Amino acid sequence: MELLFLGTGAGVPAKVRNVTSLALKLLEERNAVWLFDCGEATQHQILSTSLKPRKIEKIFITHLHGDHIFGLPGLLGSRSFQGGTSLLTIYGPKGIKEFIEVSLKISETHLQYPLEIIEMEEGVIFDDGQFKVEALPLDHALPSWGFRIIESDKPGTLMAEKLEAEGVFPGPHYKELKAGKSVQLDDGRIIHGPDFLGPDQKGRIVAILGDTRPCENAVHLASEADVLVHEATFSGDSSEMAHRYFHSTTLQAAEIAKKADAFKLVLTHISSRYGKADWNTLRDEARTIFPDAEIANDFLEVPVPYRSTGGASLK
Template structure:
C-alpha cells in the first residue's frame, strides 16, 4: 500500500500545491484508488509515477469544488488512456446528479461503465482483501471520511521445512497453511502452526477532510496505521477554523492522539501560510508535533509506504 499526495492545498491551488487529491496504490492487484479529485488532478497523475489506466475506484469526501472539479476531466481521459473495465465512484448525495449534468451539458460519452454509489456511514465495499467504510464528519456540507482496512493475511508457509520432515505436497499443505493438525500414514502428527510464520496484520489507512475536530473522525481513525487529516489553519487562527468548520494543526494532532494512530500525515493547508508570512507551514508542523510527535506534513507528489506489522501473540492480533 503506497500513498501518493497529488494535491495538498485547500480552496485554491498554489504554484507549489494543487488542490485535494490522494492516490492509494495497491501494487499486488495493479490498482489505484483515488480520494477526492480537485481541479487538475489528471495533470498531477501525468507528473507522477501512477498509471491512470489502473484507476478503479474514486472516493469523494464532499461536494465542494476543490474536491470535485477534476472529476469530469479525469474520467473523460481515462477512456483514452486504456479504457478501464469499470470505475466505481463513492460520494455524498448530489454526486450522481452532478456527474450526470456534467455528462449531459458537455456531451461527454464514457467508453467504459461508471457506477456512482451514494454513501452513508458503514461498510461501502468489501472483497477478499479489503474493507472500505466511511463515517460522517463535521463540515458546512455533508462530508465523509474513509477508512481502508486490509484484512489479516496468514503467515508464510515454510515449504522447505515441510519437505524436510517428509510431508508430501498437495492437500496436506493446504491444511497446514490453515493451522490444522494432520496425521501421516506412518502415524506422525504435525501442527500447521509449527510451519507458518506469525500472521500479518492488515494495515489501516484513514482519510479525514474537510472537517473540524469531531468524535466521528476519532472513531473512524481508531488504531489506524496512518491517519491523513486536514490541517487547514494554524492554532492561532482557530477562530477561522470554527467559523468555516475546518481543522487546525492542533485539532488534527488531537484526533491522532485520541485515536491512538501510528502516523499522522497532515494535508489541505491554507495558502495563507506561504514562506515569508508571519506564520509558515513549518509552524503548523511544530504545533502538531508538540501534541503528537509522529506527525509529518504532506507535499505534492510525496509518497508514503504503509508499513506492515506482524502479529506475535493472539492478544496483539485484536
C-alpha cells in the same frame, strides 16, 4: 500499499499546492489505484507521476465543494481516451451522481467503460474480503465524510525449519498446511497446519478524512490507524477562524491522532496563506502533541508497510 498526494492545498490552486486529491496505490495488493477526491487539474498532476488512469478502480469523494470534485469530469473522460475499459466505481455524498451525470451529458462525454456511482450511507460501503471501507460523516459546512480502509489479516508464514525438523520437506503438503489443513504423512503421522504457522500478519489501516472540525467520528475512523490523513487548513493559533470555516488546525489534527492512538499523522489541505517558509512551523506545531506528524506536499509518497517492518516511514 502507498499514499501518493496529488494535491494538498485548500480552496484554490496555488503555485506550489494544487487542490485536494490523494491516490492510495494498491498495485501489489490488487493491481489497482483508489483515488480520494479529485480537485481541479488532478489529471494534470497525474501526468507528473507514474499513475495510469486506467488503473483507477475506485474514487471516493469526501464532499461536494469544488476544490474536491471539479477535476472529476475531465479525469473520467481522459480515462476512456487512455485505454480504460474496466469498471470504475465512485462513492460520494448525495448529489455526486447528479453532478457527474449532468457534467458528462452536457459535454457529450461518452465513456468507454462501465461507471457505477454510489451515494453513500453511514457504515461499511465496501467489503470484498481483502479490503473493507467504512464511511462516517464529519463536521463541515456541507456533508463531508471520512473513510477508514481496513486490510484483512493475512495468515502467518509457514515455519519451514520446524517442519524439516519433523522430517517434512517442501512439497504438496506445504500448501495444505499453509492453508491450515491437517495432513497425513507417509509414516502415518497426522500433523496440523496451525501448529506450523507463525502469528497472523495484522492488516493495515489507513484513515482519510475530508474537511472537518474536530469530532468523535474522526477519532473512530482513525482508531489505531497506521496512517491518518487529516486536514490542517490553519495554524495552531487560528482555532477560532478554523471553527468559523468548519476546518481544523494543526494542533486539533494532532489531538485527533493522539486520541485515536494512530501510528502516523500526515497533515494536508493547507491554506495558501502559508508559504514554504511556514511549512516546518506547521509540522512542528503538530509534533508538540503528536510526535510522528508530517506535513504533505504535492507528490509526497508515504509507504504503508506492515507494522512489524517498522511503521509507515516517509520517502
